[in-house]
Amino acid sequence: MLPLPRSIAHLDMDAFFASVELLSAPDLRGQPVVVGGRRALAPSHGEPHPRLRSYVGRGVITTATYEARALGVHSGMGLMKAARLAPDAWLLPANFDAYREYSRRFKAAVQALAPVMEDRGIDEIYLDLSSQNPEGRLD
Ligand SMILES: [Mg+2]
Numbered sequence: 001m002l003p004l005p006r007s008i009a010h011l012d013m014d015a016f017f018a019s020v021e022l023l024s025a026p027d028l029r030g031q032p033v034v035v036g037g038r039r040a041l042a043p044s045h046g047e048p049h050p051r052l053r054s055y056v057g058r059g060v061i062t063t064a065t066y067e068a069r070a071l072g073v074h075s076g077m078g079l080m081k082a083a084r085l086a087p088d089a090w091l092l093p094a095n096f097d098a099y100r101e102y103s104r105r106f107k108a109a110v111q112a113l114a115p116v117m118e119d120r121g122i123d124e125i126y127l128d129l130s131s132q133n134p135e136g137r138l139d
Pocket residue numbers: 012013014015016123124
């Protein structure tokens with residue numbers, strides 16, 4: 001007898017940390033935003049957030065929005081190099097407590113619909129949808 005076909009979905013939340021940051025800084029949606037650095041910067045006079053050009057020292061990009069990636073910066077790049085490519089990008093410090101909390105909420109929401117889940121990290125899961133009908137309910 002042939003085994004039943006299985007349906008496995010892979011969910012990888014792209015730019016997850018940056019997306020979490022934009023929840024508390026909605027004014028930055030649609031703009032180049034870089035998350036990273038070893039310490040939080042104060043904004044320059046009159047600006048709502050610090051700019052990447054203000055960063056001095058070691059430290060790398062944890063993640064970046066698509067608008068920042070379009071300027072040539074990416075995860076793992078040193079912040080000083082990134083600041084040369086995208087000096088006007090906004091720079092926010094990483095907040096791993098918030099990422100863990102939103103990761104927990106994301107996984108709980110998905111698991112309410114698809115209980116067979118393999119946890120692959122803070123922003124990544126596999127789901128076994130084999131026993132679900134097309135409406136997403138368990139048979
Ligand atoms: Mg991801």
